[in-house]
Amino acid sequence: MIASSTAVLDTGPLTAAADAGDPDHARCVEVLQRIDFVIPALVVAEATYLLSGAVGPQAEARFIRGLERFDVVGPTPRDFVRMAELMERYADFPLGGTDASVIALAERLGVDTIITLDRRHFSVVRPRHVERFTLLPA
Secondary structure (H helix, E strand, O other): OOOOOOEEEOHHHHHHHHOOOOOOHHHHHHHHHHOOEEEEHHHHHHHHHHHHHHHOHHHHHHHHHHHHHOEEEOOOHHHHHHHHHHHHHOOOOOOOHHHHHHHHHHHHHOOOEEEOOOHHHHOOOOOOOOOOOEEEOO
8 A cells, every 4th residue: 555645756866866976866865765655667667778878787786686675666557558648648748658657657556746857747747636746856
């Protein structure tokens, strides 16, 4: 059962927290230490792709190993349908599959908080279950 105080984690803060050289590292680590969160599986895939070039294979392996402590949640068949709906509706952004997976998971779990550095997408998209998302870090 997911608590109402739980957030869904997007790729930017996850990679920033994993890369001490990232300019958003400190503020992302701070929010991740104080907020309960779940990680969409597509976010992990995107993060490993981005980190592989930024921090190298050994650091990427440490990142993957460190995920054992966290809830990583894969999309359901209904999530894929919702993701496609979101991608079609917001095609002019465009809204990609990973961001759509964050939104679909938040809707499925009834979560209203997204931990993201991507204000452009998540401040515009209107979820089904709340008027708008609360975005962290502020």
